[in-house]
Amino acid sequence: MDQLHLLWEYQKADVEADKMEASIKRSPTRQKLVKYRDYLLEQQASMKRIESEVANMADRLEALKDAIRMTDEQLRSLQAKLDNDPPANSEALRQFLSDARRFQNNLNAYEQEVRRIRKDASDRERQQHDVKVRAAKAKAEFDKLKVVYDEEYKEKAKELEALRAVVAEKAQPIEPDFMERYKTIKRHSVPPLAQLYGDQCGGCNMALPSAVSRKVKAGELVECETCGRLLILP
Numbered sequence: 001m002d003q004l005h006l007l008w009e010y011q012k013a014d015v016e017a018d019k020m021e022a023s024i025k026r027s028p029t030r031q032k033l034v035k036y037r038d039y040l041l042e043q044q045a046s047m048k049r050i051e052s053e054v055a056n057m058a059d060r061l062e063a064l065k066d067a068i069r070m071t072d073e074q075l076r077s078l079q080a081k082l083d084n085d086p087p088a089n090s091e092a093l094r095q096f097l098s099d100a101r102r103f104q105n106n107l108n109a110y111e112q113e114v115r116r117i118r119k120d121a122s123d124r125e126r127q128q129h130d131v132k133v134r135a136a137k138a139k140a141e142f143d144k145l146k147v148v149y150d151e152e153y154k155e156k157a158k159e160l161e162a163l164r165a166v167v168a169e170k171a172q173p174i175e176p177d178f179m180e181r182y183k184t185i186k187r188h189s190v191p192p193l194a195q196l197y198g199d200q201c202g203g204c205n206m207a208l209p210s211a212v213s214r215k216v217k218a219g220e221l222v223e224c225e226t227c228g229r230l231l232i233l234p
């Protein structure tokens with residue numbers, strides 16, 4: 001058997017093994033597992049997001065506490081000034097009142113923000129709890145299904161292993177150049193070899209110039225000019 005026909009035999013085994021691998025990947029159990037896994041990853045991402053939001057809130061609360069302390073001090077020193085050195089004229093009184101109002105407004109705004117953050121934080125806590133519950137449920141489902149899948153996979157993995165062994169055996173007599181070519185074509189066209197029917201490529205069904213079939217018949221290595229598959233006579 002020439003290299004091209006050995007490669008054709010190899011391809012048959014390769015296609016079988018790939019089909020089995022694809023069917024393992026398509027298994028409904030596996031797809032469900034993947035869905036649970038993605039869902040779990042989503043929950044983990046939400047958890048991280050919430051955690052970082054909570055951390056930001058804690059930082060902001062610290063800053064607000066400082067701002068409140070400072071404003072309190074400003075108000076107190078204004079009060080002390082009022083006691084010790086009351087405004088002497090209406091201009092000074094106006095200035096005093098305007099300062100007092102400004103400090104009080106600041107204080108109110110800070111306290112309002114603190115209340116808002118505390119409420120947000122308790123919302124986050126509830127969200128965190130919900131996410132944890134959802135993730136735990138999904139994890140339990142995932143684990144249950146994983147047992148089923150592992151059992152199912154054990155059988156299929158054995159079959160796949162057997163098919164891959166055939167592939168390896170058929171690869172033995174093939175020269176490295178041919179194998180390299182096969183693998184290169186396989187990256188864009190599967191399967192990489194196509195039979196030539198008359199002047200038509202069996203891979204993509206495009207008609208080829210008659211010179212092509214003459215070359216193939218003469219034993220030359222020719223690739224289909226449309227799909228790039230290596231052509232072989234049936």
Ligand SMILES: [Zn+2]
Nearest residue numbers: 201204224227
């Ligand atoms: Zn083609």
